[in-house]
Amino acid sequence: MSVKITDICIACGACIDECPVEAIVDDDDNPNDDGCYFVYNDKCVECVGHNDEPACATACPTEGCIVWDNIVEAQPHRDDIGEDKRTSHTPVVE
Numbered sequence: 001m002s003v004k005i006t007d008i009c010i011a012c013g014a015c016i017d018e019c020p021v022e023a024i025v026d027d028d029d030n031p032n033d034d035g036c037y038f039v040y041n042d043k044c045v046e047c048v049g050h051n052d053e054p055a056c057a058t059a060c061p062t063e064g065c066i067v068w069d070n071i072v073e074a075q076p077h078r079d080d081i082g083e084d085k086r087t088s089h090t091p092v093v094e
């Protein structure tokens, strides 16, 4: 499982300190070098066991920048989020 930061990101930095597992890196450390923050999907646990919903998405001031990404094998994920929402287009927080 994971969430994903899309190119709507304005690199404000509000999400990074909210992540309980340090899965987020800033635009300087983004391996895609696209000016956005980035979530390592092999680290993100969708905040399962930490928060009722993904804390990064709750903190993000944009509309829909953070979306549901594919499930990563062996990682915890939110069972109620089906494949239909893991299209890299469905915002975590509407």
Ligand code: SF4
Pocket (backbone or CB within 6 Å): 002, 003, 018, 019, 020, 021, 022, 023, 024, 039, 043, 044, 045, 046, 047, 054, 055, 056, 057
């Ligand atoms: S959903 Fe939670 S664990 Fe995943 S990147 Fe956001 S804050 Fe970190």
Ligand code: SF4
Pocket (backbone or CB within 6 Å): 005, 008, 009, 010, 011, 012, 013, 014, 015, 016, 037, 056, 059, 060, 061, 062, 065, 066
């Ligand atoms: S809170 Fe949202 S806009 Fe700000 S850096 Fe994180 S993903 Fe980007």
